[in-house]
Amino acid sequence: MGQPFTKPNWYNSYQFTADMLFYARAVNHPCRSYNSSSALMFYIPFYASLYAHVFSHENNLTRRDALGVDLLEHISKQPNFQRNGGHDHFLPVGLMALDFSRQNDDNNSYGYKFLTLPHLSNVSIPIIERDIYIGKNQFGIPYPSYFHPKSKAEIRIWQDEVRRSERTHLFSFVGGGRQKGHGSEKFQTAVINQCNNTENCILVFCKYWIVTWDAADEILGAMKRAHFCLQPPGDTWTRRSIFDSILAGCVPVFFSDNTAYKQYTWYIPERREDWSVLIGPDQLDRIEEVLSQIQPEEVEQMREAVIGMIPHVTYMHPNASWTEIGPRDVVDTAHLWS
Template structure:
């Protein structure tokens, strides 16, 4: 549902007495007049006291009710800016040696074999600020960044640093966060032929954790990692193919931990939990979020559907892309933004959102792996996602997307698309306007759940709206409680 912004309160200046009332220049000769003025001053002071008390209570009420998506696990006042922790157990952040996180950034130009990551690791992983030119956004905002799709681990670290549920005392913590930039490290050694060298930092991390007393109390069951790359990048096996992965997630101590990743292994990832890829919008306040929701809701959508993407070669699951490209090119109702080498609108965040904000449906085909960041770009733009594999979203993001899949998305089995089979245009044309509008409302109401709030938001404004990190903390609190108590913590295996 849309969030309602509280009505502005009247200015307090209206209720303040003037200096002449409080400090008269001449003594009143009439005692009745003096008594009347004294009563007036008392009344005004009492009014100010009442209004101040009401505003304090209103602020407290807002801080407790705006995180409506969370189930309160505990409410604790911690030592982070004297704010109240709601929805999560208190957590402790390990102060890891720098080679596991911030030290990696010293060589940011070598963190990815395909691109220089230095611009992308700026601003705590948000990347470079961008000026929005999306038609639906009427004015520039300081909450838009050219965020890299594989950078979630940095953003989560920054968000947790300022989170009100953080505690600096490990004896108070019920959750323990290990801020390992495993995705950035993995991408820097994809082409390392020496497997021992490729695995070295992951092995060093596990050795470090096993030397820590807090890890050994519950054998790591109350610890969690956040990884900005897919689980496949950390699950190399001796008998399986080598795609540049390391062995982090296959190490027994890590299997006890909870792992947040942008794509989980659907069949073996019992301790893995899918988190959204970061998109480009990182609001600092509830007001900014609501403004965007309103503007994208009012957006005019001349295209029935659109596809932002390119071809893939040598991948069985990517065959559907060729069919999508063909059908989109042959349709007068489809807008195609084809990606490839060289200059492309695909690399311009605002150009991508411009197309999606003008489209009623956005096609989401698997690519190098099952999932893609484009799914969350389309939700941000209020465009209904169309999936061709259940592993693109349905088996991945159970914490963030509704169980009722048809309430916010369309599913067309990739095996039903092809020569002489289903036409994507015809399937979408058969959806009634009423059902389409219901789905769009559901999509727009998902924006806050798949958005990473600006890391400084919890410092600037004591109001949260239940973003990716808040929801993850709440779910992790439940899981850790169940794991430590010996219960089955509800795997999301297919």
């Protein structure tokens, strides 16, 4: 979870540890069975995010892929896997599908071919960013944020705090710019320019991405003081900031269906307008105007919906007692268990 903050059960969580947190919660899940013959689902315990970081600079593609290939060849030979061809297995991934979907073996090719291997074709893949085009067996799960409570009481206390928070600004943005030619450059540039040109926006400019989880107070503080939190695409379509803003009770503002609506269907309300705002291409240069036209009572309803989402997009502390959890967290909300 990262280094603990002074506030109990708040941690400097790295955004690419969802698979590790998922594992820490799953091993103590009340539905866990130690009898494989009675199990309905089988967890494949593999930290794909660590695997990616360790071998990412390996130029020999065969060696780069070897660990993942060996794992799946081993798993696929097990009787429990062969019984249903992997349909009853799942493997969480703490990085984007892009990192594990290499399509060719050119020496300059990026990433791994892990998710393209036939052994995983029937396996369910909970992942922080799914491939919305070909990832039929991929299911979006939230990026980890800072809060890992141990009880439903702690969740309620935090929900009450963000509910009482004084919202002094119309909107905020936490992030940085992108170089010319980057796919999200136009979104980031438009957002930053408009934030700089109004007193109604709080801008937390992150020049270097690595510092973002060293500034939790500044990040969440900005989000807690704003009615809306802008969520343009970042390096990829999705971003951890979505879940930071939900944690802060700040209504997310999206600029593409791909950022959340097509990703996190297990975790978000069916009606997007109940909890978020979508800025279309024709509105990109007038963000403040669009947001200022939303009536206060409607903003209040959206914020309450966002606050209600907090338990379900939060990874509870691994040591939390299941009798004390109350609302379902990320792991328990996953439809894998239903």
